[in-house]
Amino acid sequence: MERREDQGVSELASSVDRRTFLKGAAGLGLGVASMGSLATLLSACSSSTSPNTGGTATAAATPAGAGATATAASSGAATQANSIGGSLTVAVYGTADQAKVWDQVFDTFRKQQPSINLSVLPVQSTSGWAGFSDAVITRIAGGQPLDLIAIATEGQRLFISKGAVQSIDDYLARDTAQLGDYFSDIHPKILEWSNTLCSPDGKKYWLPAVGNTMTVWCDKEVFAAAGVPLPANDWTWDDFLATARKLNKPGQVYAFHLPVSYFVGLAPWLLTNGANVVGPDWSKATMNTPEAIESLTFMRQLVSEGLTPDPGGSFDPYAAMAQGKLAMFGGGRWPVLNIRSSNMVDKVRIVDWPKKKSKGSPVGWLSYGILQSSKNKDAAWELVKFMASTEAQKLSAQYSAGDMPLRRSVAQSDAYLGNSPEGMDRTFAAIEYGTAIPGVAKNNLVEADIDNMLTQILAGNVTPADGAAQLNDKIQSNL
Amino acid sequence: MSARGTSLAALASTERQGGPLSPLRRSDTIAGYLMVSPAVLLFGLFILGPVAAALILSTFSWDLLGKARFVGLANFPAILSDPKAIRSLVNTTFFTFFGVVLHVVVGLALAMAANRAMNGALRHLLRTAFFFPVLVSWAAASLIWKYILDPNFGFVTYYLTQAGIAKINWFISPTLALPMVVFIDLWKTVGFIFIVMLAGLQGIPHNILEAATVDGATGWRRFWHVTLPLLSPTLLFAITLTFILDFLIFDPIFVLTPDGGPMGSTRTIVFYIYETAFRSFDMGYAAALSLVVFVIVLVATVVQLRFSRRWVHYE
Numbered sequence: 001m002e003r004r005e006d007q008g009v010s011e012l013a014s015s016v017d018r019r020t021f022l023k024g025a026a027g028l029g030l031g032v033a034s035m036g037s038l039a040t041l042l043s044a045c046s047s048s049t050s051p052n053t054g055g056t057a058t059a060a061a062t063p064a065g066a067g068a069t070a071t072a073a074s075s076g077a078a079t080q081a082n083s084i085g086g087s088l089t090v091a092v093y094g095t096a097d098q099a100k101v102w103d104q105v106f107d108t109f110r111k112q113q114p115s116i117n118l119s120v121l122p123v124q125s126t127s128g129w130a131g132f133s134d135a136v137i138t139r140i141a142g143g144q145p146l147d148l149i150a151i152a153t154e155g156q157r158l159f160i161s162k163g164a165v166q167s168i169d170d171y172l173a174r175d176t177a178q179l180g181d182y183f184s185d186i187h188p189k190i191l192e193w194s195n196t197l198c199s200p201d202g203k204k205y206w207l208p209a210v211g212n213t214m215t216v217w218c219d220k221e222v223f224a225a226a227g228v229p230l231p232a233n234d235w236t237w238d239d240f241l242a243t244a245r246k247l248n249k250p251g252q253v254y255a256f257h258l259p260v261s262y263f264v265g266l267a268p269w270l271l272t273n274g275a276n277v278v279g280p281d282w283s284k285a286t287m288n289t290p291e292a293i294e295s296l297t298f299m300r301q302l303v304s305e306g307l308t309p310d311p312g313g314s315f316d317p318y319a320a321m322a323q324g325k326l327a328m329f330g331g332g333r334w335p336v337l338n339i340r341s342s343n344m345v346d347k348v349r350i351v352d353w354p355k356k357k358s359k360g361s362p363v364g365w366l367s368y369g370i371l372q373s374s375k376n377k378d379a380a381w382e383l384v385k386f387m388a389s390t391e392a393q394k395l396s397a398q399y400s401a402g403d404m405p406l407r408r409s410v411a412q413s414d415a416y417l418g419n420s421p422e423g424m425d426r427t428f429a430a431i432e433y434g435t436a437i438p439g440v441a442k443n444n445l446v447e448a449d450i451d452n453m454l455t456q457i458l459a460g461n462v463t464p465a466d467g468a469a470q471l472n473d474k475i476q477s478n479l
Numbered sequence: 480m481s482a483r484g485t486s487l488a489a490l491a492s493t494e495r496q497g498g499p500l501s502p503l504r505r506s507d508t509i510a511g512y513l514m515v516s517p518a519v520l521l522f523g524l525f526i527l528g529p530v531a532a533a534l535i536l537s538t539f540s541w542d543l544l545g546k547a548r549f550v551g552l553a554n555f556p557a558i559l560s561d562p563k564a565i566r567s568l569v570n571t572t573f574f575t576f577f578g579v580v581l582h583v584v585v586g587l588a589l590a591m592a593a594n595r596a597m598n599g600a601l602r603h604l605l606r607t608a609f610f611f612p613v614l615v616s617w618a619a620a621s622l623i624w625k626y627i628l629d630p631n632f633g634f635v636t637y638y639l640t641q642a643g644i645a646k647i648n649w650f651i652s653p654t655l656a657l658p659m660v661v662f663i664d665l666w667k668t669v670g671f672i673f674i675v676m677l678a679g680l681q682g683i684p685h686n687i688l689e690a691a692t693v694d695g696a697t698g699w700r701r702f703w704h705v706t707l708p709l710l711s712p713t714l715l716f717a718i719t720l721t722f723i724l725d726f727l728i729f730d731p732i733f734v735l736t737p738d739g740g741p742m743g744s745t746r747t748i749v750f751y752i753y754e755t756a757f758r759s760f761d762m763g764y765a766a767a768l769s770l771v772v773f774v775i776v777l778v779a780t781v782v783q784l785r786f787s788r789r790w791v792h793y794e
Contacts, residue, residue: 125780134758141543160707162760195770310630312651443759448738460653 006124081325085115086376090148093132104399109386129154130444142234142298149372153364155437161441165369167203171381185407193436209387210403212332213430214268220329233352244307247327257317258308268353269295278438285475296464311458334402345472350423363434434474442478449474536766543760554767557743567751576726586672617730620667622677653744679713711791
């Protein structure tokens with residue numbers, strides 16, 4: 001965009017709304033080609049801008065129009081509750097098998113709302129939330145009828161910037177009393193971040209449901225075999241390095257698994273050293289600070305000393321730990337799925353991330369956004385509320401188990417802590433000293449740049465200082 | 480000219496001047512249109528329509544979900560000042576140049592080897608072995624090579640380490656990643672060129688080769704002065720096809736080196752178009768890039784065909 005504005009064309013350019021553009025393009029395309037392909041292509045795109053149903057106003061394509069839409073939606077609130085019905089499709093990140101797990105949670109919603117026909121659309125991604133966001137936006141543009149999206153922090157601003165989700169301000173105002181229990185139970189820091197960092201235009205778009213922080217998962221048996229005591233929750237980077245060196249046995253046991261990843265790989269080491277990818281308001285890149293470079297240098301040291309597998313290859317930390325070939329890895333709540341299936345619940349202990357300057361952890365959370373393209377927004381709102389309920393969070397902890405409930409009452413209950421490694425409570429405790437994982441509007445591009453440069457730094461192809469400087473420029477260009 | 484020929488010519492002349500078509504002629508004309516209509520329809524649907532759509536899109540700035548903004552031709556000069564686009568074209572040129580050279584040389588060498596007199600079972604085994612990778616999907620082939628070259632568990636890494644050679648992280652090295660993709664592409668697709676070359680070799684009349692032998696031509700001279708000239712139409716086909724396919728390479732780049740590879744070293748132009756359209760959501764600029772690629776491939780193909788008159792022998 002800036003590219004062309006620099007060339008002074010913006011003043012010449014006239015805006016065309018999406019429907020007009022598509023119609024015009026279709027007409028011209030048909031005229032040129034006299035064929036139906038273009039019409040098919042463009043009409044498929046145009047169908048994503050669909051009107052609301054149930055007496056609500058036409059969905060606006062921009063965030064600015066979202067309030068009006070929600071207002072119109074709330075005008076029909078008196079008739080909602082038991083009268084809500086119709087079809088509802090929610091896009092979730094994962095495979096078809098993982099969608100079945102979600103279905104176990106959604107089944108309770110189906111029983112509560114028998115007139116709503118809820119279906120789950122699993123969307124796979126090989127590049128994390130960035131790839132998921134790209135895929136869903138493309139599907140919406142292609143005319144796929146979606147009502148809701150379960151999206152992590154990393155992608156929430158992207159959907160707002162595209163005008164793809166609608167504000168829930170009026171729904172919140174309408175159902176304040178009903179949600180009172182939720183607001184008093186959810187961790188307040190999450191709510192604050194969600195309403196400020198992830199809702200940059202002052203409107204509210206999300207009700208955070210579940211989340212994740214980062215902790216270190218230790219194999220007690222490997223520690224015992226090496227005669228190394230399990231770390232305490234206040235351990236430091238120096239302690240970590242000394243412990244890792246004792247645990248590491250070249251060709252037999254890796255001390256630690258350091259993946260090339262924004263949330264899992266980079267963020268914990270930055271945040272425990274007082275650094276971050278961007279500043280507190282996510283408007284300025286901060287990867288070229290001495291603290292960030294120090295973190296990258298430390299991470300590179302782990303690779304160069306052979307304490308962690310080389311980047312770029314395939315390494316399954318769960319299988320390796322099950323075989324006694326890995327002593328530690330970093331994770332949120334999600335490793336518990338593999339830990340349980342490998343019968344390793346009793347041999348693993350979870351501890352806080354080691355600190356350099358202070359304790360730190362990235363905090364990410366999943367929210368359900370109502371899409372502007374939804375034709376059944378009232379029903380979608382019912383699902384949003386359900387997923388924020390105690391019941392759904394308990395079911396989520398019990399069945400899907402890949403995320404941490406954000407309600408304190410559930411996170412401290414047996415539904416979450418049961419059948420889990422010792423120290424699972426540290427995952428929720430990490431919110432206290434944690435930092436919201438940055439998720440800027442172009443996070444899909446930022447994440448790709450981070451992964452790419454982090455790979456080069458860890459592999460030793462670029463020095464941490466040079467890599468940090470280059471990465472800083474790339475990130476800043478996408479803010 | 481015979482009387483009948485004169486009569487037909489006169490009839491055609493009358494029809495060209497706007498005269499009524501004879502029933503037979505009209506019937507033939509309708510049949511002709513019907514016969515070509517499927518091809519025309521498919522061409523319109525899959526070639527002309529998308530090209531027209533790309534032309535229109537290229538004059539807009541459009542992020543898929545928001546408002547489209549008419550920007551005229553501004554997307555095109557922007558390409559010249561876009562370092563990623565330039566780098567992608569350089570990478571693509573590298574990939575295409577070595578891809579074409581290696582495919583033709585290796586494909587011809589394999590075909591020459593398989594065309595030699597040998598045991599029937601061995602001949603079939605060789606042909607199947609050479610062609611088999613073509614049948615494997617790109618996704619599967621890419622993953623196979625990823626495992627083979629894995630820096631931690633790959634057997635190539637293992638044997639290199641055993642031989643005292645330091646680990647090589649093939650897909651992370653900015654200097655090695657693209658050559659490695661060229662190699663994997665060669666392994667995966669050279670089988671098709673091999674089959675084409677083999678067919679070309681088997682189409683060369685034996686009597687010409689025998690005559691050259693009788694005239695005292697040695698193996699090398701026979702290859703250089705008889706086989707190669709007679710194979711030139713096949714070579715032209717192979718070069719043109721490989722050029723187009725390699726210039727448009729995408730699948731192995733996407734699977735082996737996501738995000739454009741180490742420091743953008745494997746980002747080809749088609750991969751960049753994909754990134755621009757479906758990651759940056761800049762559909763207009765992506766359409767402009769795709770039109771540039773279309774023109775490059777078109778011009779390069781025309782130039783190849785034009786120069787081929789100097790070295791391709793059809794008799």
